[in-house]
Amino acid sequence: MSTIIDCPYCESEGRKSPIVIEPNLLLQGKSFTCSCCKSELSLKPQSANVFARGLKAYQNYQHVTASLQDAGNTPSLA
Amino acid sequence: MSVNQGPALLSMAQQFSGLPMKDLIGGPLMAAAQANHKMAMTQVQFMLDTCFNKTESKSKDSEFKGEMLEPIMVALTLKRPVLTTSNKDGEITTTQSSVESEIHLPLLTLLPLNALAVDDVNIHFNMEVKSSFSHEKSNEQSQSVGAEASFTQKLNYGLGSTEVSGSVSYSNESKNSETEKYNKSNKATYDVKVHAGQLPLPEGVGVIIKAYTDNIAPVIISGDGTKADASGGKNN
Numbered sequence: 001m002s003t004i005i006d007c008p009y010c011e012s013e014g015r016k017s018p019i020v021i022e023p024n025l026l027l028q029g030k031s032f033t034c035s036c037c038k039s040e041l042s043l044k045p046q047s048a049n050v051f052a053r054g055l056k057a058y059q060n061y062q063h064v065t066a067s068l069q070d071a072g073n074t075p076s077l078a
Numbered sequence: 079m080s081v082n083q084g085p086a087l088l089s090m091a092q093q094f095s096g097l098p099m100k101d102l103i104g105g106p107l108m109a110a111a112q113a114n115h116k117m118a119m120t121q122v123q124f125m126l127d128t129c130f131n132k133t134e135s136k137s138k139d140s141e142f143k144g145e146m147l148e149p150i151m152v153a154l155t156l157k158r159p160v161l162t163t164s165n166k167d168g169e170i171t172t173t174q175s176s177v178e179s180e181i182h183l184p185l186l187t188l189l190p191l192n193a194l195a196v197d198d199v200n201i202h203f204n205m206e207v208k209s210s211f212s213h214e215k216s217n218e219q220s221q222s223v224g225a226e227a228s229f230t231q232k233l234n235y236g237l238g239s240t241e242v243s244g245s246v247s248y249s250n251e252s253k254n255s256e257t258e259k260y261n262k263s264n265k266a267t268y269d270v271k272v273h274a275g276q277l278p279l280p281e282g283v284g285v286i287i288k289a290y291t292d293n294i295a296p297v298i299i300s301g302d303g304t305k306a307d308a309s310g311g312k313n314n
Contacts (some may be wrong), residue, residue: 003190005291008181009158025186039157044153044180051152054185057128064120065194 005041007034023055102203106270110196118280125283129186149184149290156181185289191287193277202269214257252264 002022010017017036026032031042043051130147156179163172279287 002192003188005183005187008156017134021188023190026188039156039158042155044155050150051185051188054128054150054152054189057124058189061120061124065117
C-alpha cells in the first residue's frame with residue numbers, strides 16, 4: 001500500500017520525479033526521499049490527527065471492499 | 079416387441095427447454111454487477127466523507143448556492159539539502175544546510191485509492207441427458223422324442239407261451255425369457271467463476287487527483303510580494 005506524488009522541488013524545476021510514500025510509515029513520522037533531488041517529505045505533527053483519521057477511514061474502506069470482493073467471488077443465486 | 083414399441087426416449091429439446099437459463103446466466107452476472115455497484119458507491123462515499131469537508135457556499139456572487147466540498151489538507155514538511163560553497167581567502171569551504179518548506183496536500187492524494195471491481199465472470203454449464211432403451215427377448219424351445227421298443231416273441235407251440243416287451247420315451251422342454259431394460263439419467267454441472275480485480279481509477283477521480291498533484295510545486299513569495307525561486311524558504 002503506497003502512494004506516489006511528484007517531488008514539488010523537481011516539479012518546480014520542470015522535472016518529474018516521484019516520491020513513493022507509505023501512508024502508515026508517514027503517520028509514524030518517517031520521511032520519504034526524492035530519488036532525484038534528495039528532498040525529504042515528512043508529516044507535520046499538527047496534521048497527524050487529520051491524517052490518522054483519514055487513514056483509519058481508508059482501512060475501513062479496504063475491509064468493506066475486501067468483503068464485497070469475497071461476496072463477488074462466491075455469488076449465490078437468490 | 080421391437081424397440082419402437084418401448085417407452086418413448088426422453089425428448090432432449092424438452093429437457094433443455096425447461097432449464098432456467100435466465101437465472102443460470104443472468105443470476106451471476108447480476109450479482110457481479112450489483113457487487114460492482116456497491117464497490118463503486120463505497121468508494122464515492124469514502125472519498126466524500128473522508129477526504130472532503132462539506133461547507134455552505136459563502137459567495138454571494140456565485141450562482142451555486144448549495145453545499146460545497148473542500149479538500150481536507152494535510153501539512154507536510156519538505157526538506158531539501160543545500161550545499162553552499164564559500165571561498166574565504168582562497169580557502170574553499172563547503173557547508174551543507176537544508177531548506178525547509180511547508181506544503182499542504184489534499185488528503186486524497188496521500189491515500190492509495192484503488193478501484194476494485196469484478197472484472198471477469200465465467201459461467202460453465204454442462205448438462206448431460208442420457209436416455210436409452212433396450213429390449214431383449216429370447217425364446218428357447220427344445221423338444222426331444224425318443225422311442226425305444228423291443229419285441230421278443232417266443233413261440234413255443236408246445237406249451238403255447240408268448241413274451242412281448244417295449245418302451246417309449248418323450249421329453250419336451252421350452253424356455254422363454256424376456257428382458258426389458260430402460261435407463262435414463264440426468265446429469266448437470268453448474269460452475270461459476272468470478273474474479274474481482276484491480277481496475278484503473280475512474281476518470282473523474284483521476285482528474286481530481288491530477289489537478290491536485292500538478293499544483294504541488296511550491297510557490298514562494300518573497301518579501302516584496304513577487305514570486306521567488308522555489309528553493310527559497312526558511313534556512314536551518
